[in-house]
Amino acid sequence: MTRADTHVAVLMGGWSAEREVSLSSGKGCSAALRQAGFQVTDIDAGHDVAEVLAKLRPDVAFNALHGPWGEDGCIQGVLEVLELRYTHSGVLASALAIDKQRTKHLLANTGMPVAEGRVVSREEAASAHAMDVPYVIKPLDQGSSIGVFIVREGDNRPPAELSDPKWNLGDEMLVEAFVAGREFTCAVIDDRAWDVIEIRPRTAFYDYEAKYADGGSEHLLPAPIDEGLKVRIQELSLAAHQGLGCRGVSRSDFIFDEARDEPVFLEINTQPGMTPTSLVPEIAAHGGLAFPELVAWMVEDASCRR
Numbered sequence: 001m002t003r004a005d006t007h008v009a010v011l012m013g014g015w016s017a018e019r020e021v022s023l024s025s026g027k028g029c030s031a032a033l034r035q036a037g038f039q040v041t042d043i044d045a046g047h048d049v050a051e052v053l054a055k056l057r058p059d060v061a062f063n064a065l066h067g068p069w070g071e072d073g074c075i076q077g078v079l080e081v082l083e084l085r086y087t088h089s090g091v092l093a094s095a096l097a098i099d100k101q102r103t104k105h106l107l108a109n110t111g112m113p114v115a116e117g118r119v120v121s122r123e124e125a126a127s128a129h130a131m132d133v134p135y136v137i138k139p140l141d142q143g144s145s146i147g148v149f150i151v152r153e154g155d156n157r158p159p160a161e162l163s164d165p166k167w168n169l170g171d172e173m174l175v176e177a178f179v180a181g182r183e184f185t186c187a188v189i190d191d192r193a194w195d196v197i198e199i200r201p202r203t204a205f206y207d208y209e210a211k212y213a214d215g216g217s218e219h220l221l222p223a224p225i226d227e228g229l230k231v232r233i234q235e236l237s238l239a240a241h242q243g244l245g246c247r248g249v250s251r252s253d254f255i256f257d258e259a260r261d262e263p264v265f266l267e268i269n270t271q272p273g274m275t276p277t278s279l280v281p282e283i284a285a286h287g288g289l290a291f292p293e294l295v296a297w298m299v300e301d302a303s304c305r306r
Contacts, residue, residue, distance in 0.1 A: 001059070003037035008299055009058035011075065013044035016067030017146050017169060025274035026064035028281075029295050033062065036296040045070065050078050060302045061086040062295070064274060068141055071271040072098040080304055087298045089270040090306030093245040097270045098141045100174050103244065104265070110243055112236060112265050113257075117176035125173045126162035134178035137162075139169040150178060179264050181256040184223055186237035187272070187283040188250045190297070193234035193241075194283050198223035219279065221286050229256070233263050240268045247306045248298055251280050 010033065012026020013019055026042065033040045043052060045065060053061065061084050065075060073095035079086040089097065097103055104114045120130045125137055133155060138148040147169040149159040161167065183199040198220040223230065237252040251272040254263035272280045274295075284294045 003296065004039070006060065006299065007039040007041065007058045008033055008060045008062050009041045009043050009053065009056055010062045010064055011043050011045045011049070011070070012064045013046075014065045014067070014070045015046070016065075016069055016071075018066035021273060021275065022064055022066045022070065025066065025278070028291075029062060029064050029274050032292040032295045033299065036292040038296070038299065045075070049075070050082065053079075053082055053084065059085065060299050062299060062302075063088050063271065066271050066273070068098070072141060076306070083304055085302040085304050086306070087302045088248045088306075089244075089246045089250070093247065093306075094270050096244050097246065097250075097268050100138070100140055100267055103240075103268060107240055107243055107265060110239065112239065112243075113260065113262050114265050115176045115179050117174055119172055120175055122162055122167065122171045122173050125175065126158055129158060130173075130175040131177065136176045136178050138174050138176075140172040140174050141170060152178075179255045179257050181258055181264075184225075184233055184254045184256065184263060185251055185279050186233050186254075187280045188237055188241040188246070188252070189248075189280075189284060189289070189294070190301070191238070191242070193238040194287050195221060196223045196225070196230050196233050197221045197279055197283060198225070199279075219282060221282060229263070236263060236265060240265065244268065244270075246270055248301055249280060249294075 010026050010030045012022050014022055030040050030042050041056060041058065061079050063075060063086055065071060069075060071094060073091040076091045076094050101117065101119050108114045119140060124130060134152045136150050151158060184196055185199060186196045187194045200218040202217055233254055240252045241250045249272060251269045253266040255266060257264045274281060281291050281294060
């Protein structure tokens with residue numbers, strides 16, 4: 001089937017806290033797929049997404065959803081029931097990877113260096129320090145650094161936001177020992193670890209603003225590190241991708257812990273952002289794969305039962 005004959009439905013938006021990021025990713029991917037020669041339909045995924053797809057019957061569903069429902073195995077299960085080819089990781093890998101603590105537990109058993117951490121209820125996290133300061137506290141299954149706080153020396157109480165009645169980011173929190181150091185990320189595309197970026201946020205840490213605001217962070221590509229550290233980050237990124245059974249594209253994030261003299265794994269993204277400021281398109285372009293060809297490869301790699 002030629003690209004001109006291939007009908008791609010781009011799933012974006014959804015109803016998670018990352019809706020706006022997903023819309024930006026989806027619109028960028030949709031435009032690039034049209035540029036690459038595909039027939040494209042944009043779908044702002046709602047609770048009727050299964051019905052919409054069943055009527056449309058595209059050849060491929062390009063999953064540009066982020067966060068719960070789109071990144072956690074739920075939409076992947078719907079697509080498999082509908083017997084539609086789709087991009088990115090399958091049901092099991094998606095469900096595992098979105099749970100930060102289960103991901104760390106599984107990968108630590110393979111030798112992955114991870115930060116000490118544990119899961120607590122939001123009520124417990126809000127009532128008193130759940131770990132000696134400094135520590136990081138984050139929702140168990142959100143992305144884009146939404147709801148992430150660094151509790152530093154001198155902070156007498158946990159973040160007040162955790163007690164906000166409008167909190168809608170889940171009631172399980174991951175508390176981790178704070179690791180200070182340089183931040184790195186590496187993409188895996190087609191079962192190969194690509195180059196490494198060093199991220200230098202212009203905010204207190206690599207938060208939502210640093211990720212998506214114009215000039216929110218500086219991306220150094222290739223990262224100014226020695227070959228040994230670069231290869232180590234690439235090896236760990238590929239190990240995370242393969243260890244969880246990921247498919248297509250993923251991106252793993254690390255902090256270099258000088259005390260341990262090694263990169264510490266933070267998390268893996270099975271639906272990495274595809275916005276104008278996103279890291280995976282930047283890494284791919286640096287390696288000679290332009291954005292339209294990257295998303296075209298993802299469509300051509302799509303399958304059911306991933």
